[in-house]
Amino acid sequence: MSVGAQSRTKKLLESNTMELKIYKDKNKVAEQFSTYFANKVEEASTFHVALSGGSTPKVVFDVLSENFSDKINWSKVHFYWGDERCVLPTDEQSNYKMTVDHLFSKIAVPRFNIHRILGESDPIPEAMRYANLLEINLDRVEGIPQFDLVILGMGDDGHTASIFPHEIGLWDAEDHCVVATHPESGQKRVSINGKVINTAKEVTFLVTGAGKAEKVKAIVEKTEGFEAYPASLVNPDSGNLVWFMDKDAASQLSPNPA
């Protein structure tokens, strides 16, 4: 195990507080998270949130747009992304497009509150541009931009944001934003790095479906080889890490709380 991995594992084993919120299905997860999100925004004067792509956030956006469109003061919320596919903003694979379709097209959010990663741009300069934008827009803690909330998904392979197991070293990149490569498709992605994620005031995972259960068990219970999964490295300095899961994703945890 490399020295970096050793230090990572040691930190994880020493201090990794997390709260698990387990609900019966994806819709209940979305409802409960939406209430949680609305309360966080209510408490803030301005709220800087990094969004995730994926199937669970899509349901969350549907719930937010249907049930909270007039309950949240959207002018307080500034939207960013933890990762974006390097595609046009009109492409079906764009995390930004998914958010427009399921949320922004249905709520009164000021356009200047939306800070998308330009998937259509050259990835390397775009990663630098976005990193600079985060430095300008967000408070910094020891030079690292600090989000109020980072929302993450987790792939079946244990990736999070767009940090995949085959290039887990990107987690510790010096730059706030990195260029990642999807292991199967080769698609380029721009992603925030581990330091930005772990500097956030709060991090929430949105993880549903039986396909996640094996990795959830490995990461939550720190079973053999857990440190190979980027999602296992999420360990915010604030100690505020909450997993919103359905029973299927939590089904292999012991004792099975689901």
Ligand code: 6PG
């Ligand atoms: C992306 C997401 C990615 C996602 C996971 C989980 O751009 O693909 O940011 O990290 O959260 O792949 O996706 P599901 O929730 O659809 O399983």
